Amino acid sequence: MSGGGPGAGGATGPEEFRRVLRYLRPYIPRMVAAGFCMLGVAAFTGVFALLIKNVLDDVFIRGDRFMLTLIPGVILATFFLKGLFYYGQQYLMGFIGQGVIRDLRGEVYDHLQEMDLRFYQTHPTGNLVSRTLNDVNLLKETIDTSFTSLLSDSITLVTLLGVVVYRDWKLALIAFGVAPLALWPIRLFGQRMKQISRRSQETIADLTDFLTESLAGHRVIQAFTAEARARERFAAHNQLYFRKLMKKTQARAFTSPTVEMIVAVGAVAAVYYGGSRVIAGELTPGTFFSFLTALIMSYQPIRKLGNLHVGIQEGLAAAARIFQLLDEPPGICDRAGATELAPFAREVRFESVSFRYEEEWILRDVALTARAGETVAFVGPSGGGKTTLVHLLPRFYEVEEGAITLDGVDIRTLTLHSLRGQIALVGQDTFLFNTTVRDNIAYGRPAATEAEIVAAAQAANAHTFVSALPNGYDTVVGEQGVRLSGGQKQRLSIARAILKDAPILILDEATSALDTESEALVQEALTHLMVGRTTFVIAHRLSTIQQADRIYVVDGGRIVEAGSHAELLARAGLYRRLYEG
Structure with a gap:
């Protein structure tokens, strides 16, 4: 996913700015309407400055009663129309800014969904959350404030400058002759702001990561009475972020x-020169105060535009981090010309499969076959590569050497959607979403009927306890199923796999963390689930896989033994030592 156009994550400021602008394309009609409103605001701002001459010269100096009657109504109409245009400008620019951020945040989330397990193993969750929320929100502030200011304040400033020049070009030259000198501090502080902002966003990412980790691990923190240490670490992260923010505030x-x-230096010179000309009778008081009003009113857009570069640099620092994420290509994706997997019918084959993580080989020369309807099990010491082996099948990882085929077709030539659509997974660490029991069971088949959901729960030995919940199938299970026991969560996970009705099943130590009673219920549910499916089982308790068609003993990334339970016991090898030990 390109993230709105080509460009490296380390793109220069102008390139990042151009990439942000590409997200504005769908909103061009609204931008045109907003520009029209900005012209209206600027025009009526200029009209007010022009009216000051009539107020002083016609009303106060000449005592024109007609103008005294006319001008108040004109001023009221001016502010009313300016207010209407300002409302339109703010609403339209707010819509554009919020829309761009919605689109960008959606693109970041879509991109994250495409990333593989290796990506998530090397990128802390808190850091990704920070980029999706904090960085995007910071960019939102830049679009909402800086981009609006760039357009509206520039138009207003040009209009007021027109009034200033129209009233007296010599005074205008004096007043704004020093303006180029203001470019130096604007550029200096802008560059510093970009550096500070980038560091502050990295700091808030670390803070978010620590917060996410500590909240997820609160039980461990309390169990080891480490609350004080956790508070100290959070305080250190928090204080560091505070210092970064104060540097931004200082800049x-x-x-x-x-x-x-x-700018005030030029204004003082203009006031002195203009006042001298009024005293000399070369300018009317109305002309001079009209000039002075326009000059004073121009300071607000000048001040905003002066801060604009600082705000843009802050936003570009956030954009750089966002685009760096978007520019990171998925490690595993559909190849060009990838085909749909036909319904699985014959066999799964691992053909001399090897896999490594960075420089370390995790699996070497793994060869095995699982025919349709068979159950094959993997046992062996911890860290031997069993989980990695089965994770190669749905392409959570990519094979480095060799190939895995389904019915003779290399899985790397298949679309990920069609491949994973025929595989169901039940793991040791059951993950449930913070929604209802019904939605969790139907996660793989959102269109499933109520009868199908209940039937899946019954097959998974879950219907009885679900019916006893306060709201039955409409009960919200809490974050990661916190309101349920381990065995209940596992049975819902099995019901989810049953409802998906995939022909290939992966069971990764699905009963290892359960008590005896829960294990019996889950094991019975797994037996129902395995019927008629090609099943790959990773087992810690060898008693659960004695009926497997074949058992593969994995040690050091290699298959060291293979056979039935009886055959492996008879060989008196590693399997027997594991079984007896």
């Missing part, structure tokens, strides 16, 4: 007064 605080001071 922002310096920009505005520095620019204002430079």
Whole structure:
């Protein structure tokens, strides 16, 4: 996924800015309408500055009663129309900013869904959450504030400058002759802000990661009475982020007064020169105060535009982190010309399969066959590669050497959707979503009927306890199923796999963490689930796989023994030592 266009994650500021602008394309009609509203705001701002001459010269100096009657109504109409245009400008730009951020956040989430297990093993969850929420929100502030200011304040400033020049071009030249000097601090503080912002976003990512980890591990923290240590670590992260934010605040605080001071020098010179000309009778008071009003009103857009570069650099720092994530290609994806997997019918084959993680080989020369309807089991010491082996089948990892075929077709030539659609997984660490029992069971088949959901729960020995829940199948199970016991969560996981009705089943130590009673219920449910399916079982308790058609003993990333339970016991090898030990 390109993230809105080509470009490396380390793109320069202008490139990042151009990439952000690409997300504005769907909103061009609204941008045109917003631009029209901005012109209206600028125009009526200029009209008010022009009216000051009439107020002073016609009303106060000449005492024109007609103008006294007319001008108040004109001023009210000016502010009313300006208000209407301002509302339209703010609403439209807010819609555009929120829409762009919605699109970008959605693209980040879609991209994360395509990433493989290796990506998630090397990127902490808190860091990814921070990029999806904090970085995108920071970019939202840039679009909402900086981009709006770039357009509206520039148009307003040009309009007011037109009034200033129209009233007296010599005074205008004096007032704004020092303006180029303001570019130096704007550029200096902008560069510093980008560096500080990038570091602060990295800091909040670390803070988010620690918070996510500590909340998920609160039981361990309490069990080891490590609350004080956790508080100290959080306080350290929090204090570091505070210091980064204060540096950002300092950079922002310096920009505005520095620019204002430079501009004030020109304003003071213009006031002195203009006042001298009024005293000399070369300018009317109305002309001069109209000039002065436009000049003073121009300071607000000048100040905003002075801070604009700082705000844009802050947003570009966030954009760089977002695009760096979007530019990271998925490690596993559909190849060009990938085909759909036909309904599985014959066999799964591992043909001299090898796999490594970074430089370390995890599996070497694994060869095995599982025919349709067979159950094959994998046993062996911890860390031997059993889980990695079965995770190669749904392509959670990619084979480094050799091939895995389904009915003679290399799985790397198949679409991921069609491949994984024919595989169901029940693991040791059951994950349930914070939604209802019904939604969790039907996760693999959202269109399943109520009768099918109940039948799956019954087959998984889950219907009885689900019916006893406060709201039955409409009971919300809590985050990761926290309101259920381990055995209950596992049976819902089995019901989910039963309802998916995939021909290939992976059971990864599905009963190892359960008590005896729960294991018996889960094992009975697994027996129902395995009927008629090609099943790959990883077992810690060897008593659960004695009826497997074949048992493979995996040690050091290699298959060291293979056969039935009786055959392996007779060989007096590693399997027998594991069984007896």
